[in-house]
Amino acid sequence: MRRSVIGGAKRTTTTTCLFLLNHAHHRSLLPPLHHRLDSSSSSSSATALLLLLRRLSSSSSSASSPSPPNMPNPVSVQSINPKVLKCEYAVRGEIVILAQRLQEELKAKPGSLPFDEILYCNIGNPQSLGQLPITFFREVLALCDHPAILDKAEAQGLFSADSIKRAWQILDQIPGRATGAYSHSQGIKGLRDTIAAGIEARDGFPANPNDLFLTDGASPAVHMMMQLLIGSEKDGLLCPIPQYPLYSASIALHGGSLVPYYLDEETGWGLEVSELKKQLKEARSKGITVKALVVINPGNPTGQVLAEENQRAIVEFCKQEGLVLLADEVYQENVYVPEKKFHSFKKVARSMGYGDNDLCLVSFQSVSKGYHGECGKRGGYMEVTGFSPEVREQIYKLASVNLCSNISGQILASLVMSPPKAFILSLSLSLFVNDFLLKVQDNYWQTLEDAFKSLEGITCNKAEGAMYLFPRIKLPEKAIKAAEAAKTAPDLFYCRRLLNATGVVVVPGSGFGQVRTSPCFLK
Amino acid sequence: MRRSVIGGAKRTTTTTCLFLLNHAHHRSLLPPLHHRLDSSSSSSSATALLLLLRRLSSSSSSASSPSPPNMPNPVSVQSINPKVLKCEYAVRGEIVILAQRLQEELKAKPGSLPFDEILYCNIGNPQSLGQLPITFFREVLALCDHPAILDKAEAQGLFSADSIKRAWQILDQIPGRATGAYSHSQGIKGLRDTIAAGIEARDGFPANPNDLFLTDGASPAVHMMMQLLIGSEKDGLLCPIPQYPLYSASIALHGGSLVPYYLDEETGWGLEVSELKKQLKEARSKGITVKALVVINPGNPTGQVLAEENQRAIVEFCKQEGLVLLADEVYQENVYVPEKKFHSFKKVARSMGYGDNDLCLVSFQSVSKGYHGECGKRGGYMEVTGFSPEVREQIYKLASVNLCSNISGQILASLVMSPPKAFILSLSLSLFVNDFLLKVQDNYWQTLEDAFKSLEGITCNKAEGAMYLFPRIKLPEKAIKAAEAAKTAPDLFYCRRLLNATGVVVVPGSGFGQVRTSPCFLK
Known part of the structure; x- marks a missing residue:
């Protein structure tokens, strides 16, 4: 229909x-x-x-x-x-x-x-198409890669004073200033403090650095949650259709069931709670244990921005039905219409009076999107709230099996969540570029x-x-x-x-x- | 006994x-x-x-x-x-x-x-304990992070001429010089060319850049192979005991069976093919389909270096029994006894006359080990040979679901596999440091x-x-x-x-x- x-x-x-x-x-x-x-x-x-x-x-x-062709061997597609x-x-x-x-x-x-020439229009990859990186971010990354130059006079001519200052701040947050060491499996504590402060400033509600898991882009974070939640094909996740195929791919890889809910093209890709309820009921009638609801806001690939009222209804639905809310919020900085504004699901839930005891909520963020589009740096995080300490321990274990995410990506995630303020020259420049980019x-x-x-x-x-x-x-x-x-x-x-x-x-x-x-x- | x-x-x-x-x-x-x-x-x-x-x-x-304590919610350890x-x-x-x-x-x-103070002796993490990074590597990384400074006069004072030269070479290998773009899911082709040349120089046998999959450290590569090979608890992998627990952890996560083989402490952690045969037979008698043999050489945590003769016997065993050989070779540069030398399993197999049609072989390498110990950069690769094109396509798909590994890690992997030659000043310095480190x-x-x-x-x-x-x-x-x-x-x-x-x-x-x-x- x-x-x-x-x-x-x-x-x-x-x-x-x-x-x-x-x-x-x-x-x-x-x-x-x-x-x-x-x-x-x-x-x-x-x-x-x-x-x-x-x-x-x-x-x-x-x-x-x-890949080039090879002859078959012990391993076949059948095996x-x-x-x-x-x-x-x-x-x-x-x-x-x-x-x-x-x-x-x-x-x-x-x-x-x-x-x-081939025009690659298959993925959001701004810098592959000529978008330049934000200078401030790259200066700080370069200085953290090679801190030995920070004290040298020539560095003043090559790097802005605020980049040098920020690099020092970041290095002081890293144990032993060792940007080449494995970090805590959730990410460097000082960088998580900065990100938590950024979330707090964005939402107006407290954020706990111990709730943050820094990851190599948002994808591994999504995989981690799928791995945690899916035990068999009887475990289902409500996912939007159309959806970014990371969700269908990772649900398939972990052997779960994708329970689709449909976005309504006629109403600008509207997300109706009545549709969620209908699909949940149907899935349950088939014996599927629905564990979580995936919401992508702003939408990928549909581009819609959810209204706050709509988000409240979604939060209420998850709370009532006992579903984990997996909120893909990687496009939080990419909102183009003046009448819409991004609100994180955590902010919405907290403004409804719901705290950690009321709702399991995971918010995914990435350095690949926004105005910076640093896809190749593979930085990102998830903010995990509302889970019991025992389950949190299991999430930590999953994170620890891969040791930690890359430190440059961790640093960039902290920069993206605490971009320069307007006073300093390079900051102003960055903000100008940011604003200009969104307008263009x-x-x-x-x-x-x-x-x-x-x-x-x-x-x-x-x-x-x-x-x-x-x-x-x-x-x-x-x-x-x-x-x-x-x-x-x-x-x-x-x-x-x-x-x-x-x-x-x-x-x-x-x-x-x-x-x-x-x-x-x-x- | x-x-x-x-x-x-x-x-x-x-x-x-x-x-x-x-x-x-x-x-x-x-x-x-x-x-x-x-x-x-x-x-x-x-x-x-x-x-x-x-x-x-x-x-x-x-x-x-x-993590801090939270109240339980819909998700419990039981669910x-x-x-x-x-x-x-x-x-x-x-x-x-x-x-x-x-x-x-x-x-x-x-x-x-x-x-x-706490002394962390739980993991190989050199830079967390004060080991300094190799200057040449970090200079190149910093320049690739912020290529805008490459042309500036001050850069000559801060960076060595060979670092600047190498950074240009690397940037020219990256489409659009975009170090912030998603790359090919196997890694940037030019960097894979460099790594393949490095493998070829190490082994004296050809290496194909299309056989390389660049990953965020070796761990995700190991996970990828486990995901590919394990379909149920009836699928087993022969693993050394004692073993680096990444293997037991990832086999457990993917729901397979670890088939142990024991390293003999009395003979310096010897790996006996008779032991492999015995354990394989026993596993098969229990209905386990053994898919692969994991060998860690040099050994983790045992530190033994396999003799070439021993490696030949292992290759022969895998060929005869139709097993994939998963060779963890991340410590290839860490050999300390003059009477032992590292030989890659690929070199050993090729020197026995076995090519792509004879053996499925995966070699894992990482930037975290060696004399550089760049754990936090999360660079690494696997070289995948002997699989059919259809299976290779599936490995590519697995790699593509996470888009690509971080570009700094990719660059570092290419540097580690093509370190500076002795002529140029900074290179000599690096090589001296390398040699000195191993001696110390x-x-x-x-x-x-x-x-x-x-x-x-x-x-x-x-x-x-x-x-x-x-x-x-x-x-x-x-x-x-x-x-x-x-x-x-x-x-x-x-x-x-x-x-x-x-x-x-x-x-x-x-x-x-x-x-x-x-x-x-x-x-």
């Missing part, structure tokens, strides 16, 4: 060709987008779209093909862990592997393809959104936040039939053709779990 | 009080040790040992306690993944948590305990080994490599009884008392899987 469009004239199928665009308007400044296209349109609109992409972009990242086979991760899946092959082809034989992003979203809307057969919700647009494309019947003949899902078929024709790398909507609706009619 | 000592006079029990010492002789230069003490001795010998440790050490690392409960990781386990508590106590109330380490091992041997009731094998000694201590009967009365394993009891009395943090031998032998007699 939700995804069918009923109308007259031309017969098409609404399919789920979802793709991610990943571009910088100015190489030096802009973070990526990703977009879903729900149906193909005429070739002229595809060309228009391509032209727009080419115009907006000026670079692409490169990567090699993953490995079946959960690995079941796991899918579309944002780096088939289309990306094809793109890497085409890139090799282009390198070996320039001019052999109808395009000269906003225009960029608008430009693309308008472009999509102007194309035949494409609809697209407004991006309120995150790094992505998620348009719907209606494929003509002929395309559906060609896909069926090729034994391929129509959205994958579309993405593959788009890539082969244009060099634009996008990901099919089914990769985000989006359901393909039955044949329907254009309005 | 293996671990009982038969003789006259004093009745004791050989127990498995294993502990890890982790010290620098000179704060600035020395990597850590770890040691096993198989029985307690008289209090005077314990005091002698403590005095030695205090004399050899001048620093300790600090870390906070992991979480039972595999998590089963998993144990002693090197950061109970004793370390107690040490962190004592450290907080010392901080809050100086003078309240019989010691002034050798003396250090010898000093400690001699000290252990001079103590009553302690025996200790020579450390040929790695970062650890592994002495055996014989506990008096009275101590065993006291442990029994306290419902504690004797080795844990010993370690806890040692910590409470001296501040020295060690790990019980049972944490490495070492079996406690029945009562026996001192010679």
Whole structure:
């Protein structure tokens, strides 16, 4: 129902060709987008779209093909862990592997393809598309990497005074100033203190450094919680559809059940508690023990920003139903519409009077997103509240098995949660850049959104936040039939053709779990 | 049999009080040790040992306690993944948590305990104990973190010319010079090229950059292989006992079976193929499908370096029995005895004429060990050879779910596998430091080994490599009884008392899987 469009004239199928665009308007400044296209349109609109992409972009990242052929040996696909086979991760899946092959082809034989470069629009990776890092962050990282230069006179000419000052502060927080030592498995205590203070300043409610687990990006933190919560396929997690496929992938890897709840495209990807209740009831009737609810806010890949009222209802639902609330809040700094504001779920819960005894809540944060987009640094954390000391001990044990996360990522996480204040020169510069970036992003979203809307057969919700647009494309019947003949899902078929024709790398909507609706009619 | 000592006079029990010492002789230069003490001795010998440790050490690392108490909520220890409960990781386990508590106590109330500082001897973490990082590596890392300074005149005064040159080379290998972008999920292709060339130079046999998967230290690589190979508790892996507990922990987390094979202390921790065959047969008779053999060379925590002949027999065994060979080779640079040399299992297999079609072989390497000991940078890789393209695709998928490892760690892995040549100044310095470190380490091992041997009731094998000694201590009967009365394993009891009395943090031998032998007699 939700995804069918009923109308007259031309017969098409609404399919789920979802793709991610990943571009910088100015190489030096802009973070990526990703977009879903729900149906193909005429070739002229595809060309228009391509032209727009080419115009907006000026670079692409490169990567090699993953593996050469070897002969089979004791281990076969039949004998490995079946959960690995079941796991899918579309944002780096088939289309990306094809793109890497085409890139090799282009390198070996320039001019052999109808395009000269591959445009990687499959993931939010701003710096691969030319966005420059924030100087202050990088100065501090460089100084912490090589503290021996901190005292030298030349350093004053190369690094800002506030970077030098901050580097000293950070080094003093690290036992023995040893940035090359394993840290506490939750992360360096002093850096956790800084992050906790940042959370407190953001929310207006206390944060405890002992609740923080610093991780190599948010992904390992999500895996850790999945590993903790999932014991068998009878353990389920409520996940949004469409969703960032890390969730479906890690639930599959840990052998649990994904209990889908659907975001309503018609109401701007609204998250209705009635839908949560319905799906929870259904899952329970099948004997699934639902352990947790995953909420991504701002949404990935849908870009919606939840209203505070909506968040309150979600918190209430988790409390009543005894669910852990896993809040993916990595896009907390990427909000573009003046009428919306990011509120952490912890702030919302605390403002409702709910404390540690009322709700198990985990908030994920990453240095990869925001205005800085430091994906390659692999920094992040989770704030874990409301669990019993015994369960906390188990989470600590999981963290300890990998010893600790990388120290540069830990330092960067502390910087991101305590960015420079406006007074000092480099800080002002950083804040200016930050503000400018978000403004430019906003225009960029608008430009693309308008472009999509102007194309035949494409609809697209407004991006309120995150790094992505998620348009719907209606494929003509002929395309559906060609896909069926090729034994391929129509959205994958579309993405593959788009890539082969244009060099634009996008990901099919089914990769985000989006359901393909039955044949329907254009309005 | 293996671990009982038969003789006259004093009745004791050989127990498995294993502990890890982790010290620098000179704060600035020395990597850590770890040691096993198989029985307690008289209090005077314990005091002698403590005095030695205090004399050899001048620093300790600090870390906070992991969690404050919270009220229970929907999630309980009974409802979480039972595999998590089963998993144990002693090197950061109970004793370390107690040490962190004592450290907080010392901080809050100086003078309240019989010691002034905690000596963390539980893990190989050289820089936490004052070992300085290699300047060349850190210069290159700092320049790659903040490439904007590369062109500035002041940089010439702060960084060596060869560091600047190498930083440029590395940046040119990174698409868009973007050290803040997600890379290819196996790692940046250019850096993999460098590492492959380093492996080739080490082994004299070709290495393929597409066989390399760069990871955040070796631990995630080990987890990845466990995840791939283990589908149920019927899937087993042959693991040495004693072993670095990462293996038992990750096998438990992935729900497989650890099939132990025992290293023979009497023959310097010898690895006998007859023992492998015996344990394999026994496991198969129980219906276990043994997938792989784990070999740690140089040994952790035992410090033995395998003879090439022994390695050939192991390769032959894996080939004949259809086992994947998982070779933990992270201590490849830590060999201290002139009569032994490190040979990678790949080199050994290739020199036997076995290629990709004959053997599935995975070699793990890390930047945390060697003479550099860059634990906090979390760099490492695995070289994966002999798997079918279909299985390789699954390994790639597992790598892609976490996007990529941190770029600084990737860069450092490439530096470690292609260290500076002797001609250039900073390189010579690095090589000198390297050589010096290994020499000092050798003396250090010898000093400690001699000290252990001079103590009553302690025996200790020579450390040929790695970062650890592994002495055996014989506990008096009275101590065993006291442990029994306290419902504690004797080795844990010993370690806890040692910590409470001296501040020295060690790990019980049972944490490495070492079996406690029945009562026996001192010679």
